[in-house]
Amino acid sequence: MSSTTGGSTPYYFVPHPSRHPAFAAFGLFFVIMGAAQWINGAGWGKWAVLFGMLWLFGVLFQWFRDAVRESEGGQYGRKIDLSFRWSMSWFIFSEVMFFGAFFTALWWMRAHSVPALGGLDNSLLWPDFKAVWPTMAPGATASPGGIIDPFQTMGPWPLPTINTGLLLTSGVTLTIAHHALIAGNRTKTILWMWITVILGATFVGVQGYEYFHAYSDLNLKLTSGAYGSTFFLLTGFHGFHVIVGMLMLLFITLRLMAGHFTPQRHFGFEGAAWYWHFVDVVWLGLYVLVYWL
CATH class of the missing domain: 1.10.287.70 (Helix Hairpins)
Incomplete structure (x- = not known):
């Protein structure tokens, strides 16, 4: 209609x-x-x-x-294009709130929950608990209840830093592809889009290896106390969003190869690019707050 x-x-x-x-x-x-x-x-x-x-x-x-x-x-037409832009903007805003809740949970754990467990109110219930972050000090991970095995934390080098370079590079290649599309150079656009998709897929592969390393070498698991749960919660959901964004870019690339989009009308491309840049920004926050601090 x-x-x-x-x-x-x-x-x-x-x-x-x-x-x-x-x-x-x-x-x-x-x-x-x-x-x-x-x-x-x-x-x-x-x-x-x-x-x-x-x-x-x-x-x-x-x-x-x-x-x-x-x-x-x-x-x-123009009205539909405008509605798509508003819809994508609100969707990304909801994702900002989604990750904002997880970052807040991490902050609350470090600044309030763990210190409170080591306070006077809980000294009788858990006298040997040490209120340190991450919860890996003697008496903290080897808890009186024996429910948390000792583990090591995941540092920023080398895997998280490699992934940071991959995502930042993918943002650059995606921008080059966008400018090529505006200039009407479809061949160049497709080339740089494929490079972006490959970088995204490589990120997922590196993160998969990082999880294998965490479980097998560091004994860092989802059950490794507050640190383990927040680590896998934040990085896992971000990895899921990277997979979604990579699939979006892949389908946009296939549409470009099929002759879709023009320099004047290509919001499908722009919407996927917005989402990918959002994923990049979230990772920078994760990289600093989870791996360095």
């Missing part, structure tokens, strides 16, 4: 009723239910998560395919 104002592009566009939102919610139901059962020891939970993820990815593929067809069919 659309209305034109004398030109070929509609002034507004209202899509037809779609099954995609309901089908996506069906897949998310299995993901959430399966994850809840999985962490509580139910063996079938992981299969429910797998089914839900595969179902959701299938729905998203069809949903995005329809959106691409509508865009390439000339259905999206």
Whole structure:
């Protein structure tokens, strides 16, 4: 449904009723239910998560395919472009709040929770606890309850620093690709986009090795007290966002190779670029607060 104002592009566009939102919610139901059962020891939970993820990815593929067809069919005018920009802006703002909550949790652990456990109020309940961060001092990790095994912290060198260089470089290559697209040089744009995607994939690989190193060599696990839980919470969710951003850039690159986007109209590219730069900025905060401090 659309209305034109004398030109070929509609002034507004209202899509037809779609099954995609309901089908996506069906897949998310299995993901959430399966994850809840999985962490509580139910063996079938992981299969429910797998089914839900595969179902959701299938729905998203069809949903995005329809959106691409509508865009390439000339259905999206200036008003739709503006609504997309506002929507992406609010989405990134919600992600800022998401990570802001995690950074606040890290600060609260270090500045309030751990010192409070070592205060006079808890001295009778836990007399041997040492209020230090990270919780790895004698008597802190080897707790009176024996629930936390000794571990080592993850330092900034070399893996986190390598990943920092990879992400910062990917931001530069993405910017070069954007300027090439504005200049109408599609070949150069595609080349630098592929370089950006490869850098993002390399980041994920390095972080995967970092987790292997943490578990096997440092005995640093999700159960390693407050430090372990916040470390994997922050870096794990950021790694998930890197994977999402990398997939976004990959699909944008494939669309560029298919002839989509023009120097004047390419918000799909810009939206993915906004998201990737946001991921870069979050990592810089993680790099300083998690690995250095």
